[in-house]
Amino acid sequence: MADLLRQAWTVARKDLVLEFRTRTAIVSALVFTALVLTVFNFGRDPTAVPTIDLAPTILWVTFTFAAMLTLNRAFQLELENQALEGLLVSPLNRTSLYWGKLIANLMFVALVESVGLPLFVLFFDVPVGRVLLPLVGVIALATLGFVAVGTLFSALVMRTRFAELLLVVLLLPFLVPPLIGAVQVTALLLGGRPLSEAAGWLRLLAAYDIGFVSLASLLFRFTVDE
Amino acid sequence: MTLAQRGGWITGIGLALLAAVYVRALAFTPVERFQGPAQKIFYLHVPAAWSAMLSMGLVGLGSILYLLVRDARFDRFAAASAEVGTAFSLVMLTTGPIWAKPIWGTWWTWDARLTLTLFLFFLFIGYLLLRGAVTEPGLRARYSAVLGICGLVLLPFIHLSVYLFRTLHPQPIVLKPSAPSLPGSMLVTLLASFAVFTLLYVGFVMQRYAVSLLREARAGEGEGEGEGDHA
Numbered sequence: 001m002a003d004l005l006r007q008a009w010t011v012a013r014k015d016l017v018l019e020f021r022t023r024t025a026i027v028s029a030l031v032f033t034a035l036v037l038t039v040f041n042f043g044r045d046p047t048a049v050p051t052i053d054l055a056p057t058i059l060w061v062t063f064t065f066a067a068m069l070t071l072n073r074a075f076q077l078e079l080e081n082q083a084l085e086g087l088l089v090s091p092l093n094r095t096s097l098y099w100g101k102l103i104a105n106l107m108f109v110a111l112v113e114s115v116g117l118p119l120f121v122l123f124f125d126v127p128v129g130r131v132l133l134p135l136v137g138v139i140a141l142a143t144l145g146f147v148a149v150g151t152l153f154s155a156l157v158m159r160t161r162f163a164e165l166l167l168v169v170l171l172l173p174f175l176v177p178p179l180i181g182a183v184q185v186t187a188l189l190l191g192g193r194p195l196s197e198a199a200g201w202l203r204l205l206a207a208y209d210i211g212f213v214s215l216a217s218l219l220f221r222f223t224v225d226e
Numbered sequence: 227m228t229l230a231q232r233g234g235w236i237t238g239i240g241l242a243l244l245a246a247v248y249v250r251a252l253a254f255t256p257v258e259r260f261q262g263p264a265q266k267i268f269y270l271h272v273p274a275a276w277s278a279m280l281s282m283g284l285v286g287l288g289s290i291l292y293l294l295v296r297d298a299r300f301d302r303f304a305a306a307s308a309e310v311g312t313a314f315s316l317v318m319l320t321t322g323p324i325w326a327k328p329i330w331g332t333w334w335t336w337d338a339r340l341t342l343t344l345f346l347f348f349l350f351i352g353y354l355l356l357r358g359a360v361t362e363p364g365l366r367a368r369y370s371a372v373l374g375i376c377g378l379v380l381l382p383f384i385h386l387s388v389y390l391f392r393t394l395h396p397q398p399i400v401l402k403p404s405a406p407s408l409p410g411s412m413l414v415t416l417l418a419s420f421a422v423f424t425l426l427y428v429g430f431v432m433q434r435y436a437v438s439l440l441r442e443a444r445a446g447e448g449e450g451e452g453e454g455d456h457a
Contacts, residue, residue, distance in 0.1 A: 149376065156369045160359035170352045170373065173345045174380055177387040184390075200390055208383055215379055219372045222293055 004096045011100020029070045033116040036062045037123050051124045056186040059120055064175055067109045068168055071150035074101045075158040094221035105147045131189040141205040142182035149174045152216040155223040181205045233432025240426035247419045255415045267325045269415055273423035274317040281311025286378030289371035301367035306434035312350040338389040345384050349377040
């Protein structure tokens, strides 16, 4: 187990170093997030719809789109110069490869969200101070679910034409359960309700995370091995 | 007799029986007291939903078996089942709103079962798109098997998450802990329709499976002694 995690971290670190050196993807993702938030501002009538009613929607549609767009990156970059073949002939456990990609994607999406959340608060003047900790917890739970499935699927589509579009079409139905849960919990939190009212949704989010991280860890090797 | 011919016969018998079910449903089954004639669509809608669910279940099963034993037959079967399931979900998704408009007063509502079936349809489409996008047969079989299994696991989550909203859909009337709450004559019509739709599923899948075999044979001719193409 320790060995698996060490290998996974090696893969994740490689991806993050690559990302840090070029910064194209992360900057694009951050700008994209900011742009979606501004689109939301102008895509509603502020005199008719109070921001607080729309806040959970704005937050989660933005995070969902940002996460989906960044997930393609994980395996697309391995296609250049047959880097994937290099990874596959190295003595690297397939589960570790998946976990490595998962960790890198999670950190990537977390970074986007950690900029997106303050921007959201700034643009829409949503009072999150009182519920910041549980809100971050919900974001983490939902993001783990998004990214677990997304990382597996980005390996499925990497060799296809229109990979970016296909990933979105395959992935969106899978984002619906965590999205519903996250929106509901966010609405409860922003509405000042106690966290205990969200227990059912939190259980659903946790079950989804456990279910799909395990399933994807099991199935990943079929996407890369001959 | 070839597989396609056998499939054709089964489909033909299924369609003839479907006509018989229609006659029974329209002429020899009592009109429901509150819903009137609109309820007749139930004998088409519910069995279509059953066949669509059956298709998805068997796509998942075929996918698991393919990954376990790597036999191309399971991949062909899963592909056939997905295509047939798409057709049945379309029947279900078109007959549902036609019934819902007079009875609920709305074409569509985001209730648990409606949402579930809509996503079932999206899953079938995504599965077929992925199959279309991967050209190498071995890769296509593995990729679509992975997606098929994920789809099967997703459905309970969608049902559960949407169910946490209040549901408007009629509650189960046949498969429930107590006795079916449907008068005997209606129940017979419904069960007959279930049997007919299951038969149609079998007939369609056999024909679609035969199409895959023909495509593989053609691809094999093109490549000479290639490894074959299981579509």
